[in-house]
Amino acid sequence: MAQGSIVKRCKVCRREGRNQFEACAHAERVYAISYRVGSKSIFKTIGPNKKEAEAVIAKTLSEVNNGTFYQAEEISLNDFIDKWLDEYAAPRIKANTLYKYKNALQTHVRSTIGHQYLSKITQNEIRMLMSKLIKIKSAKTCNNLLTMLKTIFKYARRWGYIRISPTEDVDKYRVEREEMDFLRPEEINLLLKHCRESFKTFVLTAVLTGMRKGELLGLQWGDIDWNSNTIFVKRSLKYRYKSKLNGEKSWYFDTPKTKYSVRAITMSPRLKEALEIHRITSPITEADLIFVNSAGSPLDPDNTIKREFQPALRIVRFHDLRHTYTSLLIAQGENIKFIQSQLGHASIQTTMDRYGHILPNTNRGVGERLDKLVFGEEKQIANSVV
Template sequence: MRGHVAQKGNKYYIVVDMHDEVTQKRRRKWISGPHGGFDKKRDAERALPDILKSLNNETFVEPTNKTFGEIMETWLQDKKTSVKHGTWKSYEWLVHTHINPNLGTVKGTKLKPQHLHDLYHKTLLPKLAVGSIKKVHVIILDALNRAVIWGLVSQNVAQFVSLPQGKKKKFEVWNEQQLKLFLDEAQKDQYYTAFELAASTGMRQSEILALRRVDVDLPRKMASVRQAYTLAEKGHDFDDTKNDSSVRSIALFANTVELLEKHLEKQERERSRNKLYKDSGLVIQTSAGTPLGPRNLMRHYYRIIDNIQKEVPDFPRIRFHDLRHTHATLLLKAGIHPKIVQERLGHSSINVTLDTYSHVLPNLQEAVLNNIGDSILGKDFESLIDGEKPALLD
């Protein structure tokens, strides 16, 4: 493959003699600079060797005026039809708030690893948690991968960038006494059942609000998670759960079964008395039978905490999602195997559970060692000291 520089008007172009695989004939390809031709002949001559090399290696990308911001905007709009709306809204926020305002004007072909390194380590680290910066990186990786496939850039420069390290943000949970204080106060609220389900099952808020009566088997003491009440383009709507592992069955405590029996009986009475009742078939719904919105539930949740703090000012104000973490933490403290906790929470793997609650597990070692005895040999062998034959040797 050969090439030379030619002038057309007041611009210079690189002309390459190529073999057309379709027509099997020789053809000439005119390549302009990044702005529709080179202003100076020597600039075109300097670019010629690299262009010939990239053409031979099949890594050549036609010069484009697309900015990195335009590449991100196109990716964002295309992503709208392939992910859930709530997920897309989080992408939109990161792109419009943190990516494009900082790097949107950089030409896509001029984007370098240094740009992204500075974005992560200097611009975003003081503002965002490390976990959020990782999400930014994943978004950019995906957008640039697509840009490479579509021939907008020659390589994905994001793959060469290291992410900042930082301490994992720890969530706050209630202990047994604090949870009891909350549930005692929550009994006065019309949505007490929702709060008790969060504490006793570890279900996500979206799963609780989408739980149908047909998915609750009280004789078997089981609740099946089959859908979620999530953010839609207009308001909220029912959708699939977060992932495949989120579809699960959860064993219910006896107290929870008793509460649900009374709750569903009360719901039946409301349906029969109110002719305007629009039954949604849900376990948790408004007094009119319609689905309960997350914001409405949160108003009730924080009102309960406010009432408690009037009497107990230092009562922790944790998030609703932290009831899920409280559930898992109390189970682990009670000696429940992490695999069971994983299944109840609907984590994709036990590694997610172990990683999420890694700060809890070391505290359980003392209790485990106490159960074993004074040595690795266990309590059976301790009986040898007293002249007894351990059961293992029978």
């Protein structure tokens, strides 16, 4: 019958000359388990939660006794990240997203806890990592990294390298909702007035379609149905760096953000007219792109757009033109389901969460309208003295 024990260790108690194995309330305390498998003695740190250590030792001893115990090979976090990126992430996510994953892990994880064995990393170390990061990065950035770490450790557990994820009880930070900005009609006209002629149609298309920047850049002439006044979103144009030292990069076509982003957008008469004129004046390109520079290359979001996009009244992001389009649809009373389809949101809940606060209040007089529908006439209620 296998036997084991739970051991408490505390760095603070040890520094103060106290018995580090005795009970204490220090946040630095951790619990470990000790047991034997055959002639081999195994000692494993679990974390700051004693109940968690009790659960692990109970499960481990049960597996040792019934012959189902399996001791996973030790692997460092850096080595497992390589394995996870190669076997899980690379086949499933877009190249641009994979590039961002690698950068974030290299900058914030590999250099701090990447050298440690997976089985040795504790919840306390993950919390310390996040507490340091929140001092220099936004809550959203920290949450994105934590989500990635949770996924990495989930697969480490699923593939048998660890039993419990050290990220399991690490909470995300509260993210304050950013104030959504959009241009009013008079601001749109002023912005278009100050745009160079070659760039004006690009901005107009953004305002009147709500397309994302990459979707606009990847738009081809064959995506426009001139008879039905419809623009079809089929792809996105992205850039990848060949060398960040000299800024050399190349462009490529990618699928839109999600499968719901493949959509048909209604084209207004004014936009149709502008695009017809733009088609006559713009260079013909092998890729059949609508928006190109004078050399026939796609517009560069890190150069041309940032330089040319100078709103006349105040500073807004280019992405705020997407919000502007949405606000225009809401202002003219379009159905929220139609707005969802035009934006390419996966669910109507996404649309409501982002734009519900600017929807008009339509519940005034609902009681009176209900009475009229049921009873056929509006009831006039007068005060009377009995």
